[in-house]
Amino acid sequence: MSTAQQTSENRGPLAALGDAARTRLLEIRNGELGSLPIVIGIILLAIIFQSLNSNYLTPNNFVNLMVQGAAMTAIAMGIVFVLLIGEIDLSVGYVSGVAAVLMALLLRPDDNQWPTAVVLPLAILTGAAIGGLHGLLITKLNLPSFVVTLAGLLAWNGVVLLLISNNGSIIIQDAVVVSLTSSFLPPWLAWALLVACVVGYAAVQLTRRRNRLASRLSVEPSLLTWLRVAALAIAGAVTVAVANLSLGIPYVFVLLGAFFVLWTYVQNRTQFGTWVFAIGGSLEAARRAGINTDRVRIACFMISSSMAAVGGIILASRLRSVDTNVGGGSLLLYSIAAAVIGGTSLFGGRGSAKAAILGALVIAAIDNGLGLLGLGSGQKFVITGLVLLIAVTVDALSRRGHAEAGKH
Amino acid sequence: MPDETLLELHRVSKNFGAVQALYQVDLTVRAGEIVALVGDNGAGKSTLIKSVAGIHPISEGELRWLGRPVTVRSPKDASELGIEVVYQDLALADNLDVVENMFLGREMLTRSRQLDANSMERRALDTLDELAVTTITSVRRPVAALSGGQRQSVAVAKAVMWSARLVILDEPTAALGVAQTRHVLNLVTRLGEQGLGVLLVSHNLHDVFEVADRIVVLRLGQNVAEFDRRTATQAEVVHAITAGALARVPGQAGEADS
Numbered sequence: 001m002s003t004a005q006q007t008s009e010n011r012g013p014l015a016a017l018g019d020a021a022r023t024r025l026l027e028i029r030n031g032e033l034g035s036l037p038i039v040i041g042i043i044l045l046a047i048i049f050q051s052l053n054s055n056y057l058t059p060n061n062f063v064n065l066m067v068q069g070a071a072m073t074a075i076a077m078g079i080v081f082v083l084l085i086g087e088i089d090l091s092v093g094y095v096s097g098v099a100a101v102l103m104a105l106l107l108r109p110d111d112n113q114w115p116t117a118v119v120l121p122l123a124i125l126t127g128a129a130i131g132g133l134h135g136l137l138i139t140k141l142n143l144p145s146f147v148v149t150l151a152g153l154l155a156w157n158g159v160v161l162l163l164i165s166n167n168g169s170i171i172i173q174d175a176v177v178v179s180l181t182s183s184f185l186p187p188w189l190a191w192a193l194l195v196a197c198v199v200g201y202a203a204v205q206l207t208r209r210r211n212r213l214a215s216r217l218s219v220e221p222s223l224l225t226w227l228r229v230a231a232l233a234i235a236g237a238v239t240v241a242v243a244n245l246s247l248g249i250p251y252v253f254v255l256l257g258a259f260f261v262l263w264t265y266v267q268n269r270t271q272f273g274t275w276v277f278a279i280g281g282s283l284e285a286a287r288r289a290g291i292n293t294d295r296v297r298i299a300c301f302m303i304s305s306s307m308a309a310v311g312g313i314i315l316a317s318r319l320r321s322v323d324t325n326v327g328g329g330s331l332l333l334y335s336i337a338a339a340v341i342g343g344t345s346l347f348g349g350r351g352s353a354k355a356a357i358l359g360a361l362v363i364a365a366i367d368n369g370l371g372l373l374g375l376g377s378g379q380k381f382v383i384t385g386l387v388l389l390i391a392v393t394v395d396a397l398s399r400r401g402h403a404e405a406g407k408h
Numbered sequence: 409m410p411d412e413t414l415l416e417l418h419r420v421s422k423n424f425g426a427v428q429a430l431y432q433v434d435l436t437v438r439a440g441e442i443v444a445l446v447g448d449n450g451a452g453k454s455t456l457i458k459s460v461a462g463i464h465p466i467s468e469g470e471l472r473w474l475g476r477p478v479t480v481r482s483p484k485d486a487s488e489l490g491i492e493v494v495y496q497d498l499a500l501a502d503n504l505d506v507v508e509n510m511f512l513g514r515e516m517l518t519r520s521r522q523l524d525a526n527s528m529e530r531r532a533l534d535t536l537d538e539l540a541v542t543t544i545t546s547v548r549r550p551v552a553a554l555s556g557g558q559r560q561s562v563a564v565a566k567a568v569m570w571s572a573r574l575v576i577l578d579e580p581t582a583a584l585g586v587a588q589t590r591h592v593l594n595l596v597t598r599l600g601e602q603g604l605g606v607l608l609v610s611h612n613l614h615d616v617f618e619v620a621d622r623i624v625v626l627r628l629g630q631n632v633a634e635f636d637r638r639t640a641t642q643a644e645v646v647h648a649i650t651a652g653a654l655a656r657v658p659g660q661a662g663e664a665d666s
């Protein structure tokens with residue numbers, strides 16, 4: 001299998017790379033676009049906004065953008081799991097609100113203030129429990145996720161109001177929570193983390209390559225592996241260098257990075273991950289393969305709600321307070337849009353944590369850029385809506401290309 | 409070893425509420441034998457397969473595996489016995505690649521409970537090689553990109569890889585072109601040669617006469633005839649399918665219930 005790649009390696013690294021490029025081109029023609037459209041989109045956005053306002057591509061705004069987009073990114077990473085199984089979760093906005101309010105209440109500096117180390121896991125577990133409830137209703141009673149989570153949207157909004165009741169707005173003073181979005185890595189630590197990430201990535205890639213060769217399996221040209229490592233190193237170095245020109249890398253960025261690694265691992269390297277994709281591809285096939293599909297689906301709703309809770313904590317940290325509006329507004333729609341714009345299919349079976357992050361970056365970039373231009377929510381929503389439409393169109397068209405490639 | 413009886417159905421009945429899908433059906437499949445199960449639409453072929461596969465339980469009668477009575481409650485029970493079913497559709501997840509599909513639900517894990525992707529890929533490749541499936545050039549592409557015949561090959565290879573002793577194929581060539589049909593029929597013949605039992609459900613008598621050793625005809629959920637391929641003619645089989653004598657005429661209550 002793909003012995004072409006192995007023989008071309010003997011012809012020299014450039015020929016091997018040429019083969020790899022041709023394979024990739026063929027994939028793109030078949031509709032397997034990967035992250036290509038979105039990366040092009042992000043570059044276009046950067047050029048457009050920079051030409052309209054020279055404050056756009058500045059270190060300060062770059063760091064701002066990371067913090068602004070963080071809550072949405074966390075929520076979108078969770079929603080990906082629900083979209084992967086072909087379901088939807090409309091409740092994530094107010095579930096994040098419930099977690100944020102619960103945390104704020106328990107952390108209020110009064111006589112019975114709880115320790116942060118208990119409150120944060122508790123807020124996330126509350127999210128998990130809510131997701132478990134949604135999942136049980138959806139799988140055991142066979143209710144559509146659209147309806148259950150729509151009910152959740154209403155009900156959890158109500159819970160937010162009930163919890164806040166006459167507190168009006170609760171200020172967050174807890175040092176840990178506040179520093180999540182307002183403290184920054186010292187420059188040396190940011191660089192050290194980056195080096196660790198690049199070395200770790202290279203080690204994983206090389207080990208995988210060695211193991212594949214040991215199992216007599218085809219491998220990609222080694223030049224390609226090194227190019228990917230180099231790309232990560234360069235992108236990371238630019239990010240750290242630019243951020244360090246301003247306040248530095250915010251802690252929340254590291255948190256999101258850790259979640260990215262965790263969920264990517266779960267999606268690609270675990271049995272559970274394979275089952276999630278299988279259910280999204282064909283629920284019936286998964287069932288006949290003996291997979292306990294209900295359990296996997298419930299777990300996906302739990303991941304979605306847990307990540308919503310994480311998003312709520314991040315949001316509360318950034319706003320430094322929670323009020324009756326927490327988790328409302330554009331948060332839900334932006335989070336779903338982020339996952340979809342990043343290349344997660346609404347029809348199930350395709351998506352990744354990377355997609356959520358790239359999509360959130362696009363939305364944060366638009367939101368931030370239009371804000372800099374002094375445009376209001378009206379224009380922001382219209383433009384973000386159009387971008388979402390474009391992304392879904394690309395998805396649909398690429399699926400068509402896919403289907404055609406499958407026919408003979 | 410040859411002629412060893414794998415599967416026996418003894419007077420198996422199955423009803424869905426008022427619908428009698430199977431009525432006192434007998435069937436035997438031996439090792440190394442290719443048995444074709446034919447019948448018109450609604451004759452009960454799929455129902456019979458699903459009963460053996462543990463998708464739904466039988467209402468009456470007995471299933472025997474290697475001479476011993478067994479109950480098959482789930483697809484897992486069936487595959488533990490050594491029965492693998494290749495369904496007409498619904499068998500593969502389009503978005504997963506060939507390896508992931510072949511191992512779906514039974515993934516190999518490393519000691520740290522990670523997917524053992526390399527071992528799985530190696531075994532999948534070896535199985536495809538064994539069956540001389542050469543048309544699949546990459547086992548790491550989503551099966552959506554494969555043709556109908558290639559998908560059927562993947563499904564069959566999956567069954568073989570799980571060391572099935574009996575492979576059941578439901579209309580394996582229904583959606584295929586000429587060349588792909590050829591390919592799948594060769595594969596079926598090879599399964600028989602390797603000593604596996606094969607139960608082949610098909611509409612297509614041409615295919616059936618090409619590969620089967622024995623032909624069992626169902627009509628309205630009942631056995632109406634059984635032929636040895638070498639002595640039977642297509643006309644005889646067609647007659648049995650459309651007008652074979654029924655032990656019990658549907659709609660008439662309670663007779664022939666010896």
Ligand SMILES: Nc1ncnc2c1ncn2[C@@H]1O[C@H](COP(=O)(O)OP(=O)(O)O)[C@@H](O)[C@H]1O
Nearest residue numbers: 424427429447448449450451452453454455456
């Ligand atoms: N799940 C079911 N519920 C009710 N009736 C069914 C079900 N499955 C099959 N039947 C009925 O059983 C009979 C046999 O169907 P089937 O086994 O699918 O036939 P075949 O595969 O030979 O075309 C048909 O009358 C069909 O309508």
Ligand SMILES: [Mg+2]
Nearest residue numbers: 450453454455
């Ligand atoms: Mg049928």
